[in-house]
Every structure is written in C-alpha cells, then in structure tokens.
Amino acid sequence: DTAVSQTPKYLVTQMGNDKSIKCEQNLGHDTMYWYKQDSKKFLKIMFSYNNKELIINETVPNRFSPKSPDKAHLNLHINSLELGDSAVYFCASSPTPGSSSGELFFGEGSRLTVL
C-alpha cells in the first residue's frame, strides 16, 4: 500500500564503495525526484525525471547517477562514496506539472552513513 517506497532504509558503508538506493511509486505519477537532506535538515533537489527522461540535474557530482527503467522507478547509484555523501536521501513523485501546486509525495528516506 506504500505510495513511494525506497530501499534500503539504512545503509552503512565504507568510503570508496559503490552503492544503490531503489525507489518505486505506485501512484501512477509521471515525475520522480531525488532529494538530499543533510544533518541540518536542509532539503535540496538532486534530480528529477519525467517519463524516464532527465529534467532537473542540479550541481551534483557525476559519481551520482540516477536511472529510471520506467516511470514508476527511479534508482540512485553512487560511485566511490565519500564521507560528505552521508545524508538522508528522499525519493518523491508527482504528477506532471499542470494546474496543481506542486505537491510532492515523499518516501520515508534512506539514511546513508559513509565511514
């Protein structure tokens, strides 16, 4: 029944490793997002995809590579993890922009800790 689900919820790994976070939404939305929330709770957009096409790509190191196999999935792969990558990563989805305000539906987050 979960609308936006992301796995894993917790991820602890060593510096230099490669890891992935998966996200799936069953809301039928066309657009999906990845946000990063730092230790001060600041939320910042990383990427957005609409129907598998990249729309927003903020200034994010190219070690981060999103992949959208279909419009219900948006996975995040991170290469060569660094200490500064430690954060909570949120996946979200929304309908394609139209007349609504821009309500995003967020997953519960994936807490990444890089040691």
Place this chain on the structure above:
Amino acid sequence: GESVGLHLPTLSVQEGDNSIINCAYSNSASDYFIWYKQESGKGPQFIIDIRSNMDKRQGQRVTVLLNKTVKHLSLQIAATQPGDSAVYFCAENRSGAGSYQLTFGKGTKLSVIP
C-alpha cells in the same frame, strides 16, 4: 542559491495554544508556496499550499498567509496538539516543463509541550 528561509529555527508551544511558523522568500516568480511537515524518521508530507495571487488560505486547523509586499509566508496552527510536533518546511514552487522545481527553506522544529 537558496531563496527561501525561516526566521525561527525552533519553536516550543503549550498544547492547546496557537502556533505561528514564519518564512521569508526572495523569488517573486514562484507560482505557489507550500508548507510541508516532517515527522521524525519520515519523509516530508504536504500540509497546505497557497497560490501566489492569494493572500490567505485556510485548511483544517491550519492557515497560510502570504504577504507579497514583504515576501513573507506564515503557517498558523490552531489548538496545537502533540501530534503537531515535527519540523515544518516552507517551499516555493516554480513549475518547469515536466517537473516541479521546489526550493525548500531551512525548516522550523515545532515542539508541543503537553
């Protein structure tokens, strides 16, 4: 850069009192302003929005006020309850082709004292 911010990082209120959370923004081109609530260990959840051509909107126990003259947004919560304890974010939205472009403020932590 960041264009949305908050005046108060923390707010403690007595249960039953009203809460007011403030937010300042700098971009006048936004279409909508939105408030999100984030409970501990969960993702942000939409509370209420206001279109840029309005100055007030009411929901259930919540009211959002928009003052475009001073670029100020506030969220008022009536009869605050323990379940209202959370971090509250304001966000501005500029719709782009294919994707919303939300910019979030820093967040205010609301603690409700029983």
